Amino acid sequence: MTSMDGVPDPTAGAGSPPATAPATHLDGGLVRRWIAELAQRLRAAEARLTELDAAIGDADHGTNMTRGARAAMAALAEHDEDTAAARLVAAVGHSLSRSVGGASGPLYGTWFNALGRSLPPELPATAMELATALGAALDAVQQLGAAELGDKTMVDALAPAARQAREVAGSGADLAGMLRIAAGAAEDGAVATIPLRARRGRASYLGARSEGHQDPGATSAAIVLDALRDAADA
Numbered sequence: 001m002t003s004m005d006g007v008p009d010p011t012a013g014a015g016s017p018p019a020t021a022p023a024t025h026l027d028g029g030l031v032r033r034w035i036a037e038l039a040q041r042l043r044a045a046e047a048r049l050t051e052l053d054a055a056i057g058d059a060d061h062g063t064n065m066t067r068g069a070r071a072a073m074a075a076l077a078e079h080d081e082d083t084a085a086a087r088l089v090a091a092v093g094h095s096l097s098r099s100v101g102g103a104s105g106p107l108y109g110t111w112f113n114a115l116g117r118s119l120p121p122e123l124p125a126t127a128m129e130l131a132t133a134l135g136a137a138l139d140a141v142q143q144l145g146a147a148e149l150g151d152k153t154m155v156d157a158l159a160p161a162a163r164q165a166r167e168v169a170g171s172g173a174d175l176a177g178m179l180r181i182a183a184g185a186a187e188d189g190a191v192a193t194i195p196l197r198a199r200r201g202r203a204s205y206l207g208a209r210s211e212g213h214q215d216p217g218a219t220s221a222a223i224v225l226d227a228l229r230d231a232a233d234a
């Protein structure tokens with residue numbers, strides 16, 4: 001193992017498997033670890049997501065997301081081991097669009113699809129390429145859902161994550177370091193939805209009664225990014 005300037009890394013033992021080093025690129029293997037981690041996280045968070053959606057929605061977000069994760073895992077299993085990251089991410093998007101009900105299916109389907117379409121089609125993505133793709137995926141979701149930052153939706157997690165990713169990738173952060181910052185921004189954005197009044201989606205029908213509850217879509221979006229961060233750090 002060598003560091004970026006070609007100097008051997010003294011902390012890397014001769015026998016240390018590459019998978020234990022933080023990821024420098026988004027490749028097919030990292031996409032698979034991401035979605036496996038996400039499936040596990042969503043199962044663990046299913047009751048909490050349902051509870052959050054029960055407060056300001058229709059209590060189906062937990063089951064919708066775990067169903068989507070199972071479909072995404074099944075879709076990945078249909079692809080060869082050497083399939084490129086871009087294609088795998090797009091396949092996840094298709095499976096979510098097909099399997100997840102409510103508004104979150106099309107929105108997450110669109111996010112993953114746009115992310116996959118924006119990644120390099122064959123080669124593993126660099127931190128900057130992933131940051132650019134996160135921006136494109138955000139744009140696609142905003143185009144579909146017409147939500148702005150502060151509307152108390154998944155955009156409140158995805159937008160700060162994309163902005164931070166772009167910023168730190170631009171200042172030379174590696175992929176894993178960039179994802180730590182981006183996932184942190186997504187989590188902060190999700191928590192910041194608590195006092196907000198919903199202006200999009202089913203929760204907006206509640207008006208002022210939507211205040212004081214964390215948005216379930218922003219919460220699951222933060223989980224999506226934290227699962228990627230965790231997979232990249234592994």
Ligand SMILES: [Mg+2]
Binds near residue numbers: 057061
């Ligand atoms: Mg719902």
